[in-house]
Amino acid sequence: MTSPVRVIVVGAGNRGQNYSNFASIHPERMKVVAVADPRKFARTKLGKQHSIKDENMFEDWQCVVDREKFADAVIICTPDRIHKEPAVAFAKKGYHILLEKPMATTREDCQMIVQTCLQSGVMLSVGHVLRYDPTIHKIKELIDAGAIGDIVHIQHLEPVGFYHFAHSFVRGNWRNEAESAFSLLAKSCHDIDLIHHWAGARRCLKVSSFGSLSLFRKENKPTGAADRCLDCPIETDCPYSACKIYLDRIKAGHSGWPVSVICADSHPDVESVTRALRAGPYGRCVYACDNDVCSNQIVNMEFEGGVTAAFTMVAFTQEICQRKTSIYGSKGELSYDGQGIRVFDFLTQKSTKHSVQDDPPEEFGMGGHASADYNFISAFVSAVADSDPSHIRSGPEETLMSHLLVFEAERSRLQGRVVYCGETN
Ligand SMILES: NC(=O)c1ccc[n+]([C@@H]2O[C@H](COP(=O)([O-])OP(=O)(O)OC[C@H]3O[C@@H](n4cnc5c(N)ncnc54)[C@H](O)[C@@H]3O)[C@@H](O)[C@H]2O)c1
Numbered sequence: 132m133t134s135p136v137r138v139i140v141v142g143a144g145n146r147g148q149n150y151s152n153f154a155s156i157h158p159e160r161m162k163v164v165a166v167a168d169p170r171k172f173a174r175t176k177l178g179k180q181h182s183i184k185d186e187n188m189f190e191d192w193q194c195v196v197d198r199e200k201f202a203d204a205v206i207i208c209t210p211d212r213i214h215k216e217p218a219v220a221f222a223k224k225g226y227h228i229l230l231e232k233p234m235a236t237t238r239e240d241c242q243m244i245v246q247t248c249l250q251s252g253v254m255l256s257v258g259h260v261l262r263y264d265p266t267i268h269k270i271k272e273l274i275d276a277g278a279i280g281d282i283v284h285i286q287h288l289e290p291v292g293f294y295h296f297a298h299s300f301v302r303g304n305w306r307n308e309a310e311s312a313f314s315l316l317a318k319s320c321h322d323i324d325l326i327h328h329w330a331g332a333r334r335c336l337k338v339s340s341f342g343s344l345s346l347f348r349k350e351n352k353p354t355g356a357a358d359r360c361l362d363c364p365i366e367t368d369c370p371y372s373a374c375k376i377y378l379d380r381i382k383a384g385h386s387g388w389p390v391s392v393i394c395a396d397s398h399p400d401v402e403s404v405t406r407a408l409r410a411g412p413y414g415r416c417v418y419a420c421d422n423d424v425c426s427n428q429i430v431n432m433e434f435e436g437g438v439t440a441a442f443t444m445v446a447f448t449q450e451i452c453q454r455k456t457s458i459y460g461s462k463g464e465l466s467y468d469g470q471g472i473r474v475f476d477f478l479t480q481k482s483t484k485h486s487v488q489d490d491p492p493e494e495f496g497m498g499g500h501a502s503a504d505y506n507f508i509s510a511f512v513s514a515v516a517d518s519d520p521s522h523i524r525s526g527p528e529e530t531l532m533s534h535l536l537v538f539e540a541e542r543s544r545l546q547g548r549v550v551y552c553g554e555t556n
Contacts, residue, residue: 135162136515137202139226141192141217143168143177145392146231146258147208149495151177153508156492161512164202167192172396192217200224204515206508207231210304211311215240222247222255229511232258233320234530236312238538245527256511259324259525259533263506265487267325268524270456270465270472273485274329278474279460285329285440286458289322292451296426297371298389300446301347302413306422314424315342315544316537319444322454323540324525324533326432326440329458332529333435335536335552340544342428342444352418359414361405371417373408430540452500 135158140147143166154161165187168174178188189195192209196217204227207217215235221228228248234241234257248255261267274282291300299305305317315323327335357363360373369375380390381404393413394403408414426446433439453469463476472485491505507525514522536552543550 135160136204136512137162137164138229139163139165139167139187139195139202139205140177140208141167141195141205141221142208142210142213142231143170143173144208145388147206148173148177149504150206150208150229150508151181152495153505153512154181156494157509157512160516161508165189165195167195170395193220196220196224200226203227204229204511211236211317215244218244218255219247222251222253225251225253227254227511227515229256229508230258233312233316233537234534236316238535241531241534245531248527254511254514254520254523255527255530256507256514256523257525257527257530258507259321259530260500260503260507261321261325262328262503262524263510264500264503265489265506266467266472267503269485269487270458270467271329273465273472273474274331274458274460278463278476279458279465280462282330282438282458282460284438284459285326286456287322287326287440287442288455289319289442289444290448290450290453290455291318291444291446292448293370293446294376295389295451296446297347297417298376298413300424300426301371301417301420301422302373302415303392306420306424308424313541314426315340315428315430315444315541316534317424319428319442320534320537322442322444323430323537324530325456326442327533327536328529330434330438330440332532333438334532335432335434335539337433337549337551338430338536338540338543339549340428340430340540342425342544344423345426346447347417347420347422347426349418352416356416356418358416358419359408360416361408361414363416369417373414377404377408377413425544428544430543432536432540 140151140163151163154163163181166174166177166183167189169190174188205221206229208231218230234244305311311317355365360366366372366374377390381399381401386399390399393407397403428444430442456467458465463474465474473482475482489502491502495505510522514520539550539552
């Protein structure tokens with residue numbers, strides 16, 4: 132294919148907008164030909180950015196599916212609970228699919244998506260973007276090259292970050308399981324996927340998990356605290372105050388995440404952020420929200436061949452999503468703390484550092500895992516352009532396996548017992 136890959140963006144929020152930037156950077160590789168989003172502000176912004184024709188601006192994904200197929204691929208970035216229906220419908224229409232993670236919020240829906248994509252002969256790439264992070268990929272290459280011998284144990288930490296958790300999982304989109312998903316799925320399906328990937332995609336036999344929602348509960352609301360931070364007389368003593376997280380940032384000129392996502396219908400400035408805090412969900416006291424997802428959870432896994440893994444997700448950290456990993460093998464130990472990879476060889480008793488070139492185009496600007504996001508969309512576009520799914524590292528089968536493992540882990544937490552993976556009840 133020599134002309135650019137034509138994509139439809141379904142869900143023009145944070146993720147949809149950002150993946151679309153790829154078309155602005157590489158117009159010869161990708162063109163955004165349509166957008167669907169009920170929010171006029173988001174839809175129009177993306178429409179203008181990519182000069183989308185009026186007849187290709189839609190308020191809902193269903194209107195797109197109702198038309199004859201008119202693009203090569205669809206980028207689905209709708210909220211978690213609106214993944215399965217569009218994914219299945221677009222697959223049946225023959226569109227290749229980039230689907231944000233989590234694939235869906237039940238195991239049956241995940242299975243249905245994969246089955247439909249395979250039956251329809253379309254490519255599916257799920258937003259497990261960390262697989263495209265150059266350092267994470269280097270870890271996999273080192274393991275596969277035998278740098279630490281046979282893997283024995285993986286220890287992996289996801290420090291969510293204290294204000295990130297308050298933003299996304301107490302006040303924001305992923306706060307409530309009924310509206311989005313339990314936090315192990317919403318936040319840490321990335322991590323369980325990486326553990327499974329590093330363990331050689333072998334089958335997990337047993338899993339156990341514990342976790343709960345700490346602190347951010349109504350009974351912990353301090354005496355005298357108001358329901359909104361703008362009205363709160365003790366806000367200055369609260370590290371989770373919305374005034375500190377949003378208002379102080381915009382006053383200091385920082386309009387990027389998390390400020391960028393709290394004004395649904397306008398660009399952020401002091402006035403619009405104040406309005407959002409006055410009336411919207413992000414101005415609520417963290418002890419007066421309708422949140423219920425876990426703030427801390429651990430998962431223990433035993434894979435085929437006796438390989439074990441221990442995962443921890445915790446909200447109460449200084450660092451934001453700067454994952455830390457140690458992988459112990461028969462011949463050495465590999466560790467990663469965000470500052471490069473270190474491999475200690477038991478035979479030579481020497482450490483080797485491995486650093487990786489990691490510089491996505493500045494204009495892409497997705498913050499956090501920018502290069503992973505950039506490589507992810509780039510690989511998908513290449514896969515569609517070349518009709519070659521080998522560019523995709525987060526394809527249907529392996530992604531389904533790691534998603535199923537997440538559902539098993541949550542089952543263990545809820546039932547308070549070891550779950551034998553694949554058992555029927
Ligand atoms: N891969 C990652 O690391 C990562 C990071 C953040 C979020 N996500 C996932 O990406 C997805 C989107 O997250 P976001 O942060 O962009 O959320 P967002 O709320 O900013 O964007 C979602 C958009 O979907 C739109 N939408 C709702 N119903 C729709 C419909 N029927 N048709 C079309 N559009 C519709 C909303 O109006 C909104 O603009 C979620 O599933 C989220 O969990 C993945």
